[in-house]
Amino acid sequence: MHLYQVFRSSSTLAGNNKRLQFCPRCGLAFAEKELEEFARQTCRQCDFVSYLNPDPGITVLIRSSEKKILIGKRSSTARYGNKWCLPGGYIEYEESFIETAHREVREETGLEIRIEGIVNVVSNLLDDYHHTIVIILIGDVAGGRQQPGDDLTELRWIDRDQHERMDYAFAADRKIIDCYFQGSMRVLPIDKRFEPSSSAV
Numbered sequence: 001m002h003l004y005q006v007f008r009s010s011s012t013l014a015g016n017n018k019r020l021q022f023c024p025r026c027g028l029a030f031a032e033k034e035l036e037e038f039a040r041q042t043c044r045q046c047d048f049v050s051y052l053n054p055d056p057g058i059t060v061l062i063r064s065s066e067k068k069i070l071i072g073k074r075s076s077t078a079r080y081g082n083k084w085c086l087p088g089g090y091i092e093y094e095e096s097f098i099e100t101a102h103r104e105v106r107e108e109t110g111l112e113i114r115i116e117g118i119v120n121v122v123s124n125l126l127d128d129y130h131h132t133i134v135i136i137l138i139g140d141v142a143g144g145r146q147q148p149g150d151d152l153t154e155l156r157w158i159d160r161d162q163h164e165r166m167d168y169a170f171a172a173d174r175k176i177i178d179c180y181f182q183g184s185m186r187v188l189p190i191d192k193r194f195e196p197s198s199s200a201v
């Protein structure tokens with residue numbers, strides 16, 4: 001099986017669009033064109049270096065007992081609005097990625113989950129401002145009451161045929177769900193010490 005791990009829908013350099021006007025530490029104006037090979041600006045006054053890195057996120061494949069997958073429709077005001085995606089979001093600085101998965105699934109679907117493991121990691125060079133690195137997890141429902149929340153306005157359990165017809169926000173989601181329905185997915189177990197006890201069944 002081929003593992004798809006890099007998705008690029010932008011042809012320009014994000015760094016050029018993320019150039020800062022002023023040093024965030026001391027306020028000195030950055031030189032107009034100052035940018036190194038890897039999109040860095042360095043302050044001539046305080047030596048502050050502006051590093052640009054991808055934003056880390058998680059998504060979760062949640063399975064039903066009939067082996068369907070849960071996806072959500074993004075609100076019309078969200079980026080890539082009215083398209084479908086797997087539940088997920090950005091990792092906060094204070095969280096482990098496992099904690100993020102539980103929080104995001106709870107916020108977006110109302111469900112508590114039991115995470116089985118990691119199925120892939122992908123780079124999404126989405127557009128000139130958004131470059132994410134996403135850990136994809138797989139798990140099952142362990143409780144809660146299903147209700148769309150946060151940026152999702154509708155939830156749907158899909159089988160393979162329905163999956164083929166969905167309009168997805170992210171190419172990576174389509175590929176990972178393809179892989180699931182092909183039955184070719186391998187799972188790396190997660191560190192169970194960081195699983196919240198509330199998700200245990």
Ligand SMILES: [Zn+2]
Nearest residue numbers: 023026043046
């Ligand atoms: Zn400075």
